[in-house]
Amino acid sequence: MTRDSDFKQVVRARMAGTGESYTAARASLEQEAYDAARAEQERLVGRLFTDGRIAHVPARRKVRAAVLLEVLARFEPGREYAEREVNEVLLGVHEDFAYLRRELVNYRYLERQDGRYRTAAHAPARSPIERQEIPAWEGHWLEGFLSGP
Structure with missing residues (x-):
C-alpha cells in the first residue's frame, strides 16, 4: 500500500x-x-555521447549525474573490479578516467575499498539538496540496476 x-x-x-x-x-x-524520467535522461545525455564516448564532462551537476548513470550501466552489478579494470571501462568513455572514477565514488554509485571497486549494493539515500541535483532517472532505474538481473 x-x-x-x-x-x-x-x-x-x-x-x-x-x-x-x-x-x-x-x-x-x-x-x-x-x-x-527516461525521456529526461535521454534529453540530458543524448547530445553528449557519440559512439559511446563523451567529448567533455558536463559542468552542471544534474547533467553530470545523468552521464554518470549512463557510465555506470557499463559495470556489472555486484562484480568486484580492480582499479585497472575500472580505468579501462572509463577510458572507453573519456580520457580523464580518474575524474570519472572519482565522481562515480563521490556520487556513491561505486564503492571503493582496498583498491577494489564494486557497484553500490543499494541506491544511495539522498538529502533534499542532493535530490535537486540528481536526475529523476536515478530513482526509477538505479535500484533495479544495482540489484542485478
Whole structure:
C-alpha cells in the first residue's frame, strides 16, 4: 500500500477521472513517471555521447549525474573490479578516467575499498539538496540496476 498521501490523492483523482481501479491508476501513473524520467535522461545525455564516448564532462551537476548513470550501466552489478579494470571501462568513455572514477565514488554509485571497486549494493539515500541535483532517472532505474538481473 502506498504511504505517500500526496501520491494517493493523485491516484484517486485519476481513478475519478478515468474509472480505473486503484491498482490500474497507480500503475499508469508510475509508468508515466518512468517514461518522463527516461525521456529526461535521454534529453540530458543524448547530445553528449557519440559512439559511446563523451567529448567533455558536463559542468552542471544534474547533467553530470545523468552521464554518470549512463557510465555506470557499463559495470556489472555486484562484480568486484580492480582499479585497472575500472580505468579501462572509463577510458572507453573519456580520457580523464580518474575524474570519472572519482565522481562515480563521490556520487556513491561505486564503492571503493582496498583498491577494489564494486557497484553500490543499494541506491544511495539522498538529502533534499542532493535530490535537486540528481536526475529523476536515478530513482526509477538505479535500484533495479544495482540489484542485478
